[in-house]
Amino acid sequence: MNTPPLFSAVLPLAASATSRTLSQERTTLATTNDPFLWLEDTEGQAALAWVRAENEKTLGVLQSDPRYRHFYEQALSILEAKDRIAYVSLERRGLENFWQDENQARGIWRRTTLESYRSQDPQWQTILDVDALAIAENRNWVFQGASCLPPEERLCLISLSDGGKDAASIREFDRDAKAFVADGFYLPEGKQHVSWVDGDTLLVARDWGEGTLTQAGYPFVVKELKRAHPLSEAREIFRGEPTDVQTRPFVLRDSEGRIHVTGATRVISSSEYEHVVFRPDGPVKLNLPKKAAMIGLVGGRLLVKLDEEWTPSGDISFGAGSLISYDLAQWKQDPLRAKASLVFQPGSRQALSELGTTKNLLILTILENVQSKAFVYKYDQGAWSATPIPLPEHTDVSLSAASDEADQAMFTVSSYLRPTSVWYFDAESKSLEELKKTPSAFDASNHVVEQFEATSRDGTSIPYFLVRPKNARFDGAIPTLLYGYGGFQIPLLPSYLGPVGRLWLEQGNAYVVANLRGGGEFGPQWHQAAQAATKQTTWDDFIAVAEDLIRRKITSPRWLGAIGGSQGGLLVGAAITQRPELFNAAIIQVPLFDMLRYTSLGAGASWIGEYGDPAIAEQRAWIEGYSPYQKLVAGKTYPVPLILTSTKDDRVNPAHGRKAAAKLAALGKPYFYYENIGGGHSAAANLMEYARELALEFTYASKRLCSE
Template structure:
């Protein structure tokens, strides 16, 4: 069976009519919108944009909201986030003068001052102008330990797919005749100055159904990429596969690892031993986590039984690195850390001597420092503020230097530096962008349909009374084990809460707030639990008098856009506004649109009748039907989004229009899945959404 490309093809759509239960052109008149840049689709988009912009930009509040958002995004008072590099502190910066951004560096001493002195490494605006491209900077990967020979990644308009070019930090220029990777998904890793491991979409035959690579090649300087020998191959049915180097913080290479992504949440790992790939005895929801103090660490998202030991889900496990290299499936394993009730780990960072793990404890942050000495692991809690979202933002492989941040809904970020990893110095304070006076934060629980308690946070504006009259914005995510955490509201605080609106963040099953099981209990056949949780929070807000259906709106993007779509199609009576951002929406064809096939592990496969039945029960596109009044949703997307693809939002709007339902649709030609490539575009999107919310939930502007 032919699978549609990332931009969609009519031919593939026609073929799908042969697959039972998958709508084709005869059943779906809007499949033409799956062609991202066809003249017919772009003409449809232009007409929708004209109507939506006329409705929102003419509102007297629009200009002020955009100006306020842009002032925040372009503020010179923003703390420039940095990373440690052997040649200084590196920052990527966007403002009014540099909308596409500049990559720059300074010293630690200078960065700690109020006015750091910066040296530009790469000017993306100048590069884009010279080449006539809408370049979006996608980061760089550098050869350790010096870190001066790099691959710089650039995407055209913000797509996930990017090209790579070899760059020399010392000369601040691209290397003439150097390594160059064509536009693709995938990765590349330096082996030495003249050799790379490359996992890219080399040909259609080496690309999975999810449009990711499943082979890796060893590429030598001066040779053609297509001639590079293949060193690892997964399967076309994988989500993705590839090989990489097992390298420690001192840049010592200990061998090669490879993986097969057999689903979005499951991987099989391999270690190259004696010239062959040895499959590792790991659960499919477990994998390598790093090297520290001569120990190799693993993380597992499911219980892992090895001999007479069982390591609980979400734990950290280690083995002596040399013993493991000699016998990967027989080396002794040691428990490093296991979660307590309502605890989970979020990620890790390493310095020269220590491992730092970011934890959530009942949705509040902690950081633990781990060290291995004298045959045992010890942990120390870093003395960061309690009752806040905290984490590592930068760490050095060459030293024990590390930086942390702390924030909450009403407090801008505070930056801490520790030369030795634990002795904290407050070094930066982000500016305040709204007045928090009189606002407060509460945490409550709603009871979902099956009785599970679902926590949520409410940020209340000053003077709020519990009479149901407050315009309230409810948001969440609930997928892919991704947590939604309290963080400074920034533009939302200025454009919404300061103007009298309430903000609610729900911690839904399917997310990662309480560990792997919080996620795994709400996927595939149980995905409706996520939608039930979100609806339950909305019901609870009304029951407690925080708001009423007339004044309740919801917002979410990507998986969160699907979340919003299921809410407004299942409970349209509970809402008066719904912002559907860069969403998944047509779940019976999602595996054919964008990179949807990679998410079958989360939702199920609509080509399989039993699994299609799970999805048909909630797919928002199919649930938009005649005879129901929907809350005039606002759907928006990006033409350049090659991940969820604009077709989802387009088709939702088109179906609402066909049924005579009120709706709004907007699509930017650039932005990709992030929804904005420069600060002006981000400010515009913010203003459009908050004008919509104000019109629906607060009423007309004063004087109208």
């Protein structure tokens, strides 16, 4: 890929022409003999009429099942439980939380103190009531978070989405006044990234007009916006390329809120980046590998995570999945010649899961065979030292909050059958205490968790977790749901099953989570083994787990169902079109499905790095080999699927699910289709919608896999 001058106002002609050509090819790809292109008109009158008719049919069947109302009420009672954990962040102004319940469907942003949070009944102070705001403005607002200006954190940029879309409007809010700032910063709806520089200055990447969005629909132009200035007066400071996924600004601050670096990151693909820092003498492109991410600052060190092996010129080699650091002062003086040192390098069955920084410390959670532990890392006298944090073993440990003001952090500890708990860690006093615990959502006493391995087509061992009844008879008759994802280096880790336990496990059923290649369970190599030309590997791994469950006589095709969402929806689609005889149910949530047109739908072009580009003949060939939409054919029997999507999903366009259902109908194949008119990529904008989704899924699963 040719890189234009960093401040060039005009892209090289060749790059622009190539972008137009690929765009035209993507627009025409796979349109021949596709009678359902009209369903890609997301808000079109005809398409929405079709959606409403499909919803009516599906709800008519599933909601009339006597199990539905019971499942809905049980799910909602768990989701809205008053004694469920209020997860918090550790902010300078206190512990903050976003809360939804039956009285606050859209939610409230609120704060309390650590002392109050420790109590059974914390006293909360409301910062923003999103329900009240939605009523006052007659909008279906969904709160998407806030970015507050350090170190005071009084002024915040709040993102509000219409119905749950990724695109959001951004408004300035004063936490002291608990009100939006009159004539404050306001950015109209769009997919955008914003970073505070100071109280009067923002770095903004957004849609600035014609020619400023990538093929994926994300911004690639960064501008500096001053207070009280219109968007038209923002000053351009950097642009990437229209063939990128996106470009986003960044500001690196220390724990005191002091800025050390500003810059921009070009997201070249879903896993490749180019970092540029802004210096007084002009921008500097960093000499990091493409699969590297700048993480943050702690203890006078700059942290960088590597997703590929890297040997800096004349230096030692760092393995893929490593974390390295630079002396900040040396790096700021000359970022191209500063020397890196190793912080952490994973072993063969390890992966760096999460990291966070406190005032002086680095905290890592590290996976080992898909189970995690937490460590404190400290830089002192020229070296990093690691100390384990003694949290419960054989669980998933997740870093949920870290403080900039002190060396304090919070963790969530969970497993499939163990209710999630929140732990508070104070490194200075070396104290560790359990603050909160999720109430039991289901009776787990009759189930057990086991970890097995299946052998995939190429001989690789694929781990999976099986949650099954203790007294199971291995006669192949346990109703079982097999869940997977396998993409974008995202690991599936043990977490409390909550509503799944109540609606599925308590009925004497089994639940399986497969740790497929393409995910991040064993670091970047595990991801890259099932990417682009080798993406079929993910589907092979999933099929291998299904076959292993059958071989062990845990279940059999009559009693086995597949479930997955987004990339996982593509996974399930590939599984049931390649090996339909293995499954009797398929829950396909907000899926990718038509992979020959995915780059023209929603944010699809941003995932070319994961799947390849169907506009390029060689890459189209491997995509065509598994694209589920094209694999739905006459003369083949598929497990009757339940397809769930959302009209407001501007990430994975609902046309994928719509067209799959319409094609099944044309082939005379049975299916269920439900599209939430709101909800975004989560397919649910509030707890009631989520409860409805769960009730539909488990009513369907019970009809397909359990005895009537």
